Amino acid sequence: MATIHDVAREAGVSIATVSRSLNGQARVSETTRQRVLAVARALDFIPNRAARGLVTGRLGNVGVLVPDVANPFFGPIVAGIEEVAQARDMGVFLADSREDPDAELGLVRRLGQQADGVVLVASRLPDATLQEIATRTPTVLVNRVVPGLPAVAVDAHQGMRDLLTEVAGLGHRTVVYLDGPVRSWSGRAKRAGLEDAAAGLGVELLVRGPYSPSYGAGRALAAEVLETDATAVVAFDDLIAWGLLTRAQELGVRVPQDLSVAGFDDALEEGMARPGLTTVSPQGASMGALAAQQLMGLLDGATEPAVEMLACEVVVRGSTGPAPAA
Amino acid sequence: MATIHDVAREAGVSIATVSRSLNGQARVSETTRQRVLAVARALDFIPNRAARGLVTGRLGNVGVLVPDVANPFFGPIVAGIEEVAQARDMGVFLADSREDPDAELGLVRRLGQQADGVVLVASRLPDATLQEIATRTPTVLVNRVVPGLPAVAVDAHQGMRDLLTEVAGLGHRTVVYLDGPVRSWSGRAKRAGLEDAAAGLGVELLVRGPYSPSYGAGRALAAEVLETDATAVVAFDDLIAWGLLTRAQELGVRVPQDLSVAGFDDALEEGMARPGLTTVSPQGASMGALAAQQLMGLLDGATEPAVEMLACEVVVRGSTGPAPAA
């Protein structure tokens, strides 16, 4: 592993000149710079980022933490962050808390050390912990809102209100809500949205859960849900809805004739769920990109931290239909 | 951010004693250690890993690179690595090359700087590049075999041979193979396995592709495949097979009556594909865990680098059936 000293020796200059040539900032004669660059390339010199970080305080990385990388909802978010980071020649480190808040804290600490800032997606940590983390390393939240911290979140309250309005319009009077992780901020917003709407719509809302936001969980809870006299089911996310949907069908339930099913996130591709899953889709730009941009702003000390609430829209597909005659 | 100096001052000892107390290795009186630890906790001191790494040469991280985090095949692999790493109190950094070899090289370099070793999953980089990387940072390959480098891989050649034998046994005489990424090592093994088997079985093998290993790609290529007179389709992976399956059904094809479909990896959960997808399932322990263990061995200078080839088994489900009468 070539170091800056090797390059300096080989090029016949001081290490300071090598550093300057590489970083471009300061005044170095064009001739020297070219020579240094050539030597660096010849030696296949890669500056040690840890050493650099030690002095500059900048590592050139952004850390991203998600509860579950396998969840398709998070893929586009991570991709959006990566895109923004790449444009600034920064690397992205991804950590997966596997929905475990204890693990999450450790991972965030670690991430914070190797990264200049972190994007915490759907964090399950307590407000106070998050606020404390933010004092140590620049932090942007996604799908989580905590007083004082910058965030990008879907307006799940509005989304669920609209969704239930749609479902009620189809004549459903008893609806089950399959709740997600206890510590999920968006889960609370979703439930609140549903409860608010249910009151006004004359809908009886049965809340079940918490469940883990996965396809498998959806399948596992299907039997139990079918024992209620609900004619429609709304789930915390598309994965749970999808699992429930397939399992219910296997149990002989017709969707949407016997039961209407809806999810949240619009995370499934066409044809995965059949019939297509009615869901709530976040509008506009990628949450990941927005969050990353906020983070870059924080790092530059440029922008004011803000909470961006993204509107969302109900997408009606085949999994919802008129309530059965009863 | 408290440093080791703050702790030393506060505890009334030298920084060396703080370091020793924290790392546990050397002899420190129990009394001092406790006092130092208490102060450290009080100050919420977190040792700077970059600084430590600069002197020890160890960062306490392992880097993992996958072509696509969203691909369900890679989830369990990453989970296996994480488990082994966690047991050694090491962190895992995950990078996603998005199937782009150019991006991959940059990411690997970066990973290599922040990690003590890397696990490269299904790398698309040339042999020579991989060998060179391995000289710089300890490297273990997953689903890729390169002379001289440690690896864990599925015996895709055998798997595909067995799968085609199964399919031929059902009477299929013309089979399409939907190939994966050009640079995929396992893709070459799969094709070779199929071609070898086809000759002996009297099966005509039509190769199509390369395609990206995704559900969407499978859907997109369905129409084209249906124009061939093949009665069975074998895909590079389950995702392609699944996409093809759903799209073909939408186009009015009955599976398996009109067309048999099979994948590879056994990556789908029950009920996702309907009928269940016949596939090839890797046997035994997690490839991720095995790879991580090899990496730990390398780091300790303990084990000999080895190439572990994992056997796999055909899992017959509803998506394959007897060839149509013609």
Add this chain to the structure above:
DNA sequence: ATGAAAGCGCTAACAC
């Protein structure tokens, strides 16, 4: 325009 030198936070000899 370039070099010398002082650290960034930490560990690992080496003294005592």
Add this chain to the structure above:
DNA sequence: GTGTTAGCGCTTTCAT
């Protein structure tokens, strides 16, 4: 058992 000190590889004043 504990302190002193020399760096790890790099950036960044401050001189020149």
